[in-house]
Amino acid sequence: MLNPTHHSHAKELYPLITDKVTATIQWDGPTSFEDFEEALRVKEIAVRNKEIYQFTIMHPDFQQPIGSISIRPDESMFRADIGLWIGEKYHGQGLGTKAIRAITNFGFKELKLSKIEGNIFVGNIASRRIFEKCGYQLEGTIRHKVIKRGKPVDEWLFGILLEEWNE
Ligand SMILES: CC(C)(COP(=O)(O)OP(=O)(O)OC[C@H]1O[C@@H](n2cnc3c(N)ncnc32)[C@H](O)[C@@H]1OP(=O)(O)O)[C@@H](O)C(=O)NCCC(=O)NCCS
DSSP, X not given: OEEEOOGGGHHHHGGGOOHHHHTTSSOOOOSSHHHHHHHHHHHHHHHHTTSOEEEEEEOXXXXXXXXXXXXXXXXXXXXXXXXXXXXXGGTTSSHXXXXXXXXXXXXXXXXXXXXXXXXXXXXXHHHHHHHHHTTOEEEEEEEEEEEETTEEEEEXXXXXXXXXXXX
């Protein structure tokens, strides 16, 4: 269900980036279609440089782009964090859980990471649930971690260790 992101996915992904989707992530969304397509081209370069691994989430039945997920390792390839979003009309169908499971597998099996984390805005219950369902544990709450739409936001830090994933 995860395909390496290509700038040609911009056409199907762009209409899915609504206010509701960007309300609970740090990114505020693109200012135009052209900006978004360019941002995907820039991501392709970052992927080639192994700075980030960016995938388009494909609907498992229709093979159509429905969202985006990335995993960004630190320089020593020890620890990484995950970011994701899915278009509103596809929420609540278990697809976020499948995407987290798939990228966690990729992080441990292909990237040989030791730990993977998710930083979740406090109160984002849907996101908290999908990480919990994949075995991630709450490690703490980081106060005023980021500024979102002019306001400070606290974040839950969720994490999973390689040995926990193997169990
Ligand atoms: C977070 C997100 C990826 C979840 O994707 P999804 O495909 O809807 O997730 P799933 O269907 O796999 O699971 C959602 C779970 O949250 C639960 N849930 C959703 N809203 C809830 C709420 N308000 N209260 C309690 N549980 C809630 C669902 O019941 C489900 O859990 P269950 O399977 O135990 O019933 C999606 O909501 C999204 O893209 N949101 C906007 C961007 C975002 O917040 N990204 C995450 C940044 S860390």
